[in-house]
Amino acid sequence: MDLERQAKYFAHLIESKDLQTLKQEVESMNGADVAELLESFDERDTLLIFRMMPKDLSIDVFAYMTPYQRRLLITSMTDEELQSILNDLYFDDMIDLLEEMPASFVNKVLAQTPLKERKLINEFLMYPEDSAGSIMTTEYVDLKPEWTVGQALEYIKQIGMTKETVYTCYVKNKYQKLLGFVSLRQLVTEDPKAKIEDIMVDDVISVETLDDQEEVADKFNKYGYLALPVVDQEHRLIGIITVDDIMDVMEEETTEDFHRMAAIEPSKKDYMEETVWSLAKNRLPWLLILMISATLTSGIINRYNWIIQDFIILTSFIPMLSDTGGNTGSQSSTVVIRALATGDIKISDIWKVVFKEGKVGLIAGTALGLVNFIRLYFLVKEGFLISLLVSLTILCVVELSKVMGAFLPIVVKKLGFDPALMASSFISTVIDSCALIIYFGLANLILY
Amino acid sequence: MDLERQAKYFAHLIESKDLQTLKQEVESMNGADVAELLESFDERDTLLIFRMMPKDLSIDVFAYMTPYQRRLLITSMTDEELQSILNDLYFDDMIDLLEEMPASFVNKVLAQTPLKERKLINEFLMYPEDSAGSIMTTEYVDLKPEWTVGQALEYIKQIGMTKETVYTCYVKNKYQKLLGFVSLRQLVTEDPKAKIEDIMVDDVISVETLDDQEEVADKFNKYGYLALPVVDQEHRLIGIITVDDIMDVMEEETTEDFHRMAAIEPSKKDYMEETVWSLAKNRLPWLLILMISATLTSGIINRYNWIIQDFIILTSFIPMLSDTGGNTGSQSSTVVIRALATGDIKISDIWKVVFKEGKVGLIAGTALGLVNFIRLYFLVKEGFLISLLVSLTILCVVELSKVMGAFLPIVVKKLGFDPALMASSFISTVIDSCALIIYFGLANLILY
Numbered sequence: 001m002d003l004e005r006q007a008k009y010f011a012h013l014i015e016s017k018d019l020q021t022l023k024q025e026v027e028s029m030n031g032a033d034v035a036e037l038l039e040s041f042d043e044r045d046t047l048l049i050f051r052m053m054p055k056d057l058s059i060d061v062f063a064y065m066t067p068y069q070r071r072l073l074i075t076s077m078t079d080e081e082l083q084s085i086l087n088d089l090y091f092d093d094m095i096d097l098l099e100e101m102p103a104s105f106v107n108k109v110l111a112q113t114p115l116k117e118r119k120l121i122n123e124f125l126m127y128p129e130d131s132a133g134s135i136m137t138t139e140y141v142d143l144k145p146e147w148t149v150g151q152a153l154e155y156i157k158q159i160g161m162t163k164e165t166v167y168t169c170y171v172k173n174k175y176q177k178l179l180g181f182v183s184l185r186q187l188v189t190e191d192p193k194a195k196i197e198d199i200m201v202d203d204v205i206s207v208e209t210l211d212d213q214e215e216v217a218d219k220f221n222k223y224g225y226l227a228l229p230v231v232d233q234e235h236r237l238i239g240i241i242t243v244d245d246i247m248d249v250m251e252e253e254t255t256e257d258f259h260r261m262a263a264i265e266p267s268k269k270d271y272m273e274e275t276v277w278s279l280a281k282n283r284l285p286w287l288l289i290l291m292i293s294a295t296l297t298s299g300i301i302n303r304y305n306w307i308i309q310d311f312i313i314l315t316s317f318i319p320m321l322s323d324t325g326g327n328t329g330s331q332s333s334t335v336v337i338r339a340l341a342t343g344d345i346k347i348s349d350i351w352k353v354v355f356k357e358g359k360v361g362l363i364a365g366t367a368l369g370l371v372n373f374i375r376l377y378f379l380v381k382e383g384f385l386i387s388l389l390v391s392l393t394i395l396c397v398v399e400l401s402k403v404m405g406a407f408l409p410i411v412v413k414k415l416g417f418d419p420a421l422m423a424s425s426f427i428s429t430v431i432d433s434c435a436l437i438i439y440f441g442l443a444n445l446i447l448y
Numbered sequence: 449m450d451l452e453r454q455a456k457y458f459a460h461l462i463e464s465k466d467l468q469t470l471k472q473e474v475e476s477m478n479g480a481d482v483a484e485l486l487e488s489f490d491e492r493d494t495l496l497i498f499r500m501m502p503k504d505l506s507i508d509v510f511a512y513m514t515p516y517q518r519r520l521l522i523t524s525m526t527d528e529e530l531q532s533i534l535n536d537l538y539f540d541d542m543i544d545l546l547e548e549m550p551a552s553f554v555n556k557v558l559a560q561t562p563l564k565e566r567k568l569i570n571e572f573l574m575y576p577e578d579s580a581g582s583i584m585t586t587e588y589v590d591l592k593p594e595w596t597v598g599q600a601l602e603y604i605k606q607i608g609m610t611k612e613t614v615y616t617c618y619v620k621n622k623y624q625k626l627l628g629f630v631s632l633r634q635l636v637t638e639d640p641k642a643k644i645e646d647i648m649v650d651d652v653i654s655v656e657t658l659d660d661q662e663e664v665a666d667k668f669n670k671y672g673y674l675a676l677p678v679v680d681q682e683h684r685l686i687g688i689i690t691v692d693d694i695m696d697v698m699e700e701e702t703t704e705d706f707h708r709m710a711a712i713e714p715s716k717k718d719y720m721e722e723t724v725w726s727l728a729k730n731r732l733p734w735l736l737i738l739m740i741s742a743t744l745t746s747g748i749i750n751r752y753n754w755i756i757q758d759f760i761i762l763t764s765f766i767p768m769l770s771d772t773g774g775n776t777g778s779q780s781s782t783v784v785i786r787a788l789a790t791g792d793i794k795i796s797d798i799w800k801v802v803f804k805e806g807k808v809g810l811i812a813g814t815a816l817g818l819v820n821f822i823r824l825y826f827l828v829k830e831g832f833l834i835s836l837l838v839s840l841t842i843l844c845v846v847e848l849s850k851v852m853g854a855f856l857p858i859v860v861k862k863l864g865f866d867p868a869l870m871a872s873s874f875i876s877t878v879i880d881s882c883a884l885i886i887y888f889g890l891a892n893l894i895l896y
Contacts, residue, residue: 153636167615188632189609203476224692247668250698258706259782259783261782262778271783280812287772291771291775291816294768298767313750317746319746320742330710331711331735339718344720348452349720363724363725368732371740428876429771
């Protein structure tokens with residue numbers, strides 16, 4: 001809310017051309033806040049505000065901007081302004097930026113970059129998207145095993161400000177192999193004469209360049225480190241990944257899970273950036289598949305036409321039965337999918353989980369069935385047999401939904417696919433057909 | 449997988465009483481891995497393995513264990529063993545532990561704790577659950593503004609190993625007010641003679657003790673810091689929260705969102721720890737509410753009984769129509785709820801979002817309607833009017849679902865509730881009734 005008021009104040013300052021006050025206001029702010037504030041301005045005003053910031057702040061603001069904002073800003077910048085920003089960004093932020101830009105732009109930037117850095121960029125751009133290599137930075141502190149703590153601290157004093165993190169320092173031998181790590185906490189508390197190789201932790205948890213970023217995030221979650229080293233297949237140290245970058249990855253991966261669970265093809269873009277067509281394209285395939293699967297229900301209903309003709313009242317309970325089945329099933333599948341993602345359930349727990357959900361289904365089904373029976377028989381006065389039929393169907397459908405909602409995601413994971421595919425939309429469609437078969441099957445038994 | 453094999457190997461070592469090898473194996477492992485491995489052992493074997501670990505490792509393993517594992521282990525420990533672990537845990541880990549334990553146990557621990565620490569624990573236990581106060585630690589490094597960098601480094605060298613983090617140090621005046629912070633990176637790169645008050649950052653981002661942990665997580669996400677200071681209402685420094693604790697909070701909050709979106713009352717416990725009854729209790733209320741709301745559909749169908757009697761075939765399309773509406777609606781609501789959570793959409797964007805989803809609905813609805821028409825008219829040969837009716841209904845229902853799926857979560861957030869309540873289960877139930885009204889309304893127009 002505060003930011004909204006500030007945005008209005010800034011807009012007013014721009015309108016009344018009081019740029020001196022505007023400059024002072026901007027300079028007193030934090031980079032992340034300025035970036036958020038700029039979202040409410042068009043490219044002309046963004047550029048205006050951007051140009052009046054001191055260099056340090058502008059680099060900071062740029063790093064916090066959304067890809068969309070950056071693209072807008074870059075198109076209106078001069079080449080010199082752009083080059084000067086690129087030179088001052090941390091290496092991984094520059095790579096992120098280049099990955100977002102069209103190829104023509106990337107080539108323009110590469111032409112203006114010194115050869116050594118250019119090769120590095122190229123290498124980075126070649127790592128597959130979402131791999132550890134693509135999110136790492138090469139700006140880490142490397143120490144030699146034979147150095148003393150004092151020498152290491154002197155070295156950090158020289159180069160510390162240009163590195164992404166100095167809090168975890170990595171020890172390499174002359175063949176670039178990763179030997180261990182030392183935390184800055186250790187360095188400042190140890191005797192300055194101690195040798196690095198004597199105090200380093202040599203049991204290093206590392207990731208490989210081609211590891212998926214989700215595995216990397218899991219490792220951060222599990223071990224709680226501030227940084228993890230990235231090595232190649234020969235265990236040579238290539239780069240590091242820091243915890244602030246991995247927090248973005250975690251947010252991205254969670255959004256992907258949410259979307260996939262709602263039967264949407266995940267996309268990297270922010271909602272506000274997506275075009276209407278790309279939104280439709282990510283959603284249509286699953287809607288089509290689910291709609292066509294759902295036509296199975298028409299066939300089932302047509303097969304039992306004769307029952308409906310005798311008892312037309314049965315039609316009126318179909319949506320309630322299918323909703324209740326869908327809701328119970330999606331409860332179980334959501335819980336199981338999430339527990340699989342956080343590692344709380346393992347594939348080998350399948351029978352324990354199915355059995356547990358089965359028991360929950362029995363309790364929930366009995367409760368829902370009873371409430372329904374009371375409503376139908378005593379309040380709506382539907383007659384005993386109809387009330388019994390609907391309530392029994394609820395009990396069976398709830399039990400089945402719970403069991404299937406628990407079983408399907410684990411099986412799908414076991415088969416090597418993403419369990420998120422077995423979320424509410426899919427479960428509801430499967431359960432709909434089963435619910436109808438149970439309903440008419442029981443009707444045939446009870447009503448005739 | 450690896451861990452499973454190792455667990456079997458350990459079980460074998462225990463069985464064959466080769467405890468010497470077991471001890472060596474355990475000592476070579478990382479604390480987080482041992483904790484995970486112990487999940488497959490019962491309390492007797494867990495205690496056996498736990499007792500053979502060196503002190504440092506056992507503290508580490510204990511901190512990584514799940515609440516359930518800890519409770520099992522504690523019940524079989526002697527009082528001395530327990531006290532010795534408690535003394536060596538970081539303060540916030542001890543608080544976490546005490547919060548999980550029954551009151552009788554907490555009192556026993558408090559009785560054995562020195563007065564000063566006891567008061568501190570009490571204070572912590574009084575902060576509301578999920579508040580910044582409840583997750584903070586008091587083990588931070590505090591510097592005086594008049595110190596030099598050299599003095600500060602000397603101080604850190606003395607006390608650094610007992611603090612939760614030394615990478616961000618906080619500067620307080622004699623009234624405990626927070627003046628600023630200095631990073632250890634700055635301290636090791638600055639001139640040792642520089643004064644702390646001259647180099648500290650005085651524009652500090654902080655949180656208050658009663659702030660919700662979700663707000664705290666948002667601040668970490670936004671600013672990318674490694675730690676944030678917690679102050680009281682007089683801006684006195686009370687504690688700090690570190691990034692590794694906040695990563696657990698983020699996972700917890702995301703799980704809560706997933707569960708709430710599946711119409712489940714969120715709970716703090718891991719799935720495997722929950723009893724069948726508590727699972728049922730968290731799920732039944734919403735199932736009941738949704739089931740009773742869904743009975744509205746029976747009323748609608750009964751009102752249009754006369755149309756069904758004339759065209760009994762209409763019944764067979766009801767489940768497909770309601771599924772398709774539910775699926776499209778839950779796509780939009782999921783995307784919007786997630787975008788609200790990540791800050792990608794703001795409440796003020798409501799009309800932009802509704803309009804955009806409306807356009808997506810038009811594209812998706814037309815596509816689904818067309819596919820459906822082709823299937824019904826040309827393949828199933830349902831007749832022109834029926835095919836037209838069903839396809840038109842799909843178009844209208846998809847459009848309506850998209851708009852409502854976008855609109856409802858934002859409105860609910862505006863009203864101050866959790867937008868996650870407007871997820872698929874709720875949206876499906878609302879859309880079901882609307883879909884039936886559209887279906888029979890159009891039938892009345894087209895078929896008569």
